[in-house]
Amino acid sequence: MENPSTGAAALSVGHHDAELDARLSIGLDEINFPATGTTAADQGTLSVKAVDEAGELIGGLSAWTWGGLLGIEMLWVRAESRGDGWGAKLLLAAEEEARRRGCDRASVSSFTFQAPEFYRRHGYAETGRTLGIPGGAEDVHFYKELS
Numbered sequence: 001m002e003n004p005s006t007g008a009a010a011l012s013v014g015h016h017d018a019e020l021d022a023r024l025s026i027g028l029d030e031i032n033f034p035a036t037g038t039t040a041a042d043q044g045t046l047s048v049k050a051v052d053e054a055g056e057l058i059g060g061l062s063a064w065t066w067g068g069l070l071g072i073e074m075l076w077v078r079a080e081s082r083g084d085g086w087g088a089k090l091l092l093a094a095e096e097e098a099r100r101r102g103c104d105r106a107s108v109s110s111f112t113f114q115a116p117e118f119y120r121r122h123g124y125a126e127t128g129r130t131l132g133i134p135g136g137a138e139d140v141h142f143y144k145e146l147s
Contacts, residue, residue: 063094068105105146109142111133119140122144
């Protein structure tokens with residue numbers, strides 16, 4: 001970025017910048033699509049939501065799909081509903097929708113204090129870890145073939 005008053009390049013640091021995010025996404029698409037043989041039509045977003053009889057949120061899952069890959073970003077179930085199978089229902093619904101969209105594989109990560117065992121029980125294999133998570137935790141990365 002050039003500073004118009006001086007002609008010199010400039011850096012700025014701040015909080016979330018939606019306009020910058022959009023421009024970065026365009027820039028990365030210009031690299032990613034040719035490198036992977038995909039197009040904008042090959043990507044999308046996905047969400048699954050569970051609500052109770054009063055319309056209150058039980059839990060949900062947000063994800064993206066791109067070139068045959070389901071990327072799970074977040075899965076959460078409220079505390080009083082954990083252990084009732086809602087996490088599995090959300091995950092299985094997302095996997096089924098991903099298959100419908102042509103996905104044949106999935107990825108997700110979970111901090112060691114969250115739910116890595118949950119993903120292992122659902123057929124996800126650990127592919128690596130990111131160290132240095134606050135509190136001495138690790139971010140466990142998982143992959144699964146959606147057959």
